[in-house]
Amino acid sequence: MLASASVSSSALGRLSTEGAFAVLARARDLEAMGRRLVHLEVGEPDFDTPEHIKRAGIAAIEANLTHYSPSAGIAELRDAVAVYAARFRGLEPISRDEVVISPGLKTLIWNVMASLLDPGDEVIYADPAYPSYSNGAAYLQARALPVRLSESANYRLDLDDLAAKISDRTKLLILNFPHNPTGGVLTRADLEAIAQQAIKHDVIVLSDEIYCRNVYDDAFVSIASLPGMRERTIVLDGFSKAYAMTGWRLAYGVMPAAIARNVILMNNNTFSCTATFVQHAGIAALQGPDEPVQAMIAEFRRRREAMVAGLNSLPGITCVKPQGAFYAFPNVTQITNDDKNLAAFLLEEANVAAIGGSCFGEVGRGHMRFSYANSLENIKIAIERMREALPRFPGGTS
């Protein structure tokens, strides 16, 4: 048998597993034992990929577009992204050499961080946050300075905390709004204040906009569209959430060409290229009819109402209304601070899979993340199962 030291690097020891995938693995085990669960843990639209996108992918396979392609992405998709991203975000024209394609956004976040950060570089991101940012920073030995989101302000960034942490030593500021796990959205005034700080301290901004189509109240604003920001912003977006394409693995970034060249070098050294026929499906997504996306957004809006009302009807749980993405992030501190224990209880005793908020950072402690990318019927079933089970939570409300 191998000694454990021989199978893992010290860098690997700094990585953790994304909470959603850990809960999903346990949920699948329970299902294999015959349990019928409601899945509110994974951030994945339950809708099918729209028909015209599937057809484009199938046609590309039939046309034998099944070979290697450039590490930056195929020219046709890079051009389609350039047109789409400039129009959707109100940006000046984007050139092909500013666009990078990747197999999913997680990969691109990684390659961007790996191409920019040296050990000791300071990187700022929100707490709570999607775990890729903290994992990337830890692996690269960058110095992470998480900035609080404030629940009372609907999970917008605490700008005073940001001002206290950003400095000339900051290399990278990571934003992700609409936000995973809270559903928070920044106002234009927030973005202007953040842009001012980024310019003052000459900071590069990574704006993870994968939920940009999932806004329910106000129109989406990209920080890249603010004066002086395009030249220092890396806009990242993907097809997983907007087009229900999680399993296709497809995403893009728009960034200054000098940064793009380095990220393409990372792509070349990690995955070589993105599946060619998948990129053709991506062109159909960007250029085809938008109605399927709008129909999904309308359904998510209805589910948001059901999820928030349902959670607020449970004793000991309070939930602010998320403005975007498809997550609710209720406060459960009246029941417990040990959110992971509560998540385990709900999985085992209520057959409801959800994630403890502390999986996303310390500020998430005492909260839970419920994805409402599930049917209205299943959301209602989950709420009733929790209503029944919660009084049995050890030390919980009765």
Ligand SMILES: Cc1ncc(COP(=O)(O)O)c(C=O)c1O
């Ligand atoms: C904020 C955020 N960024 C990036 C991703 C990665 O998406 P994908 O790798 O499916 O493109 C996710 C997925 O949950 C996410 O929530």
